[in-house]
Amino acid sequence: xxxxxxxxxxxxxxxxxxxxxxxxxxxxxxxxxxxxxxxxxxxxxxxxxxxxxxxxxxxxxxxxxxxxxxxxxxxxxxxxxxxxxxxxxxxxxxxxxxxxxxxxxxxxxxxxxxxxxxxxxxxxxxxxxxxxxxxxxxxxxxxxxxxxxxxxxxxxxxxxxxxxxxxxxxxxxxxxxxxxxxxxxxxxxxxxxxxxxxxxxxxxxxxxxxxxxxxxxxxxxxxxxxxxxxxxxxxxxxxxxxxxxxxxxxxxxxxxxxxxxxxxxxxxxxxxxxxxxxxxxxxxxxxxxxxxxxxxxxxxxxxxxxxxxxxxxxxxxxxxxxxxxxxxxxxxxxxxxxxxxxxxxxxxxxxxxxxxxxxxxxxxxxxxxxxxxxxxxxxxxxxxxxxxxxxx
Numbered sequence: 001x002x003x004x005x006x007x008x009x010x011x012x013x014x015x016x017x018x019x020x021x022x023x024x025x026x027x028x029x030x031x032x033x034x035x036x037x038x039x040x041x042x043x044x045x046x047x048x049x050x051x052x053x054x055x056x057x058x059x060x061x062x063x064x065x066x067x068x069x070x071x072x073x074x075x076x077x078x079x080x081x082x083x084x085x086x087x088x089x090x091x092x093x094x095x096x097x098x099x100x101x102x103x104x105x106x107x108x109x110x111x112x113x114x115x116x117x118x119x120x121x122x123x124x125x126x127x128x129x130x131x132x133x134x135x136x137x138x139x140x141x142x143x144x145x146x147x148x149x150x151x152x153x154x155x156x157x158x159x160x161x162x163x164x165x166x167x168x169x170x171x172x173x174x175x176x177x178x179x180x181x182x183x184x185x186x187x188x189x190x191x192x193x194x195x196x197x198x199x200x201x202x203x204x205x206x207x208x209x210x211x212x213x214x215x216x217x218x219x220x221x222x223x224x225x226x227x228x229x230x231x232x233x234x235x236x237x238x239x240x241x242x243x244x245x246x247x248x249x250x251x252x253x254x255x256x257x258x259x260x261x262x263x264x265x266x267x268x269x270x271x272x273x274x275x276x277x278x279x280x281x282x283x284x285x286x287x288x289x290x291x292x293x294x295x296x297x298x299x300x301x302x303x304x305x306x307x308x309x310x311x312x313x314x315x316x317x318x319x320x321x322x323x324x325x326x327x328x329x330x331x332x333x334x335x336x337x338x339x340x341x342x343x344x345x346x347x348x349x350x351x352x353x354x355x356x357x358x359x360x361x362x363x364x365x366x367x368x369x370x371x372x373x374x375x376x377x378x379x380x381x382x383x384x385x386x387x388x389x390x391x392x
Contacts (some may be wrong), residue, residue: 077173
């Protein structure tokens, strides 16, 4: 889920949780007095104007099978608009929530607007709403609208609405050309229909809650290589080197606050996925029994080992490899082991201080790729399922 969809979901859940009428984000924010926290502009409908409904996918269209000629968020908006009209409402838009029903299958959250005072629809000339394309690189045609960022689309819609005396506006997702002029469909909301307010990010967004709790903004670019083979951008020098350096290959290291941020996100969201350089992903999910389980799967086109390493923290020497498992080319088999951080391993456990990865190179020669620094792994792993997927 992208940030645009996450904002809609967060606002919808906040409205439900706090007993408010349905609402939506404008994707506008500003820095709050608290570090790592933003305030977000939220529009909340007045009583009687809107309702939230869970609609079976069969009635609105499967969001995982989008038309390749459409941006997914716009297809969700136009699908909700069509469903709303078929159900006798003025408009509808997704809140990007979903659930599973025993009788109806997957259901998608939709906010439905009634025909009410203060709710109007207008075709707005595209060049009044969106900046003109660069004449050297793009034309004012459907491709331009399809590719325009969702957050910017919503921000500019609301700026235009306020400049023209409305409280807020939300796009329908539809575009059209009339007599050579491109227009975009917008539902405009007056004071009789809705109000807007700034809401502290800790009430809405888990990332900002975790930022405040851990004094971290989280990974600068989660899932992206940092240029040095590390899990997060920004690397501190290891100390002492013999322990906190990687046992082999590139060093996967994160500052303590960033590790705590990832653990916080996993706890609040149920799971979180981060990238390990270009090669693998780590999906973390909290456990209720305090144990740590490591899972490994290889979907790449080369053989890969996962390796557990133990360090002798008394003599500050490398105690070496204590567990390893190899998965061949394109294998979908998974390997699981239970590490423990103590020196005493119970039956079925392995005492490790770090895990890492080795690939099968030319002529079958093992090539160390990367492993966790001691401090990062020991802080990251307690009470977590750690699922590593090798992808390259």
